[in-house]
Amino acid sequence: MIALAAVVVAGCESAEPCSTSSDCSVDDHDLGRCFPKEAWCEARVCRAVCAEPCSVTDSSVSPCTGGGICNQPVSGQLEAPFCTRRPIRCATADDCPLFKPSPSGDWSCDAGVCRFPDFDYVAD
DSSP states (O other): OOOOOOOOOOEEEEEEEOSSGGGOOGGGSOOOSOSSEEEEEETTEEEEEEOOBOOOSSTTSOOOOTTOEEOOBTTOOOSSOBEESSOOBOSSGGGSBSSOSSSSOOOEEETTEEEOTTOOOSOO
């Protein structure tokens, strides 16, 4: 069991332009002490946040805000799920999120990334 204290999600953007999320680093942002930290490229600007913890209780309701998706997998094999804007890695569809972006469709594991019909991650 994991106990979570009150969480303040810090975030910032940098003046550095980017083409892909690999151009961005959490080390370039002053996010304070938190885990996990996540950086990505959005609208050609690097952004970073202290990712917010999440828990899916209803697969049709997202617990995340700001375009993030809870990476809590169907398999339940993740100790501390969090909201992410980056593609979620997988070996099988059971590694993909419990949350479904729409009632029609299912997650698939395509080339090691979870994919859902008509859903795009905020970051690449």
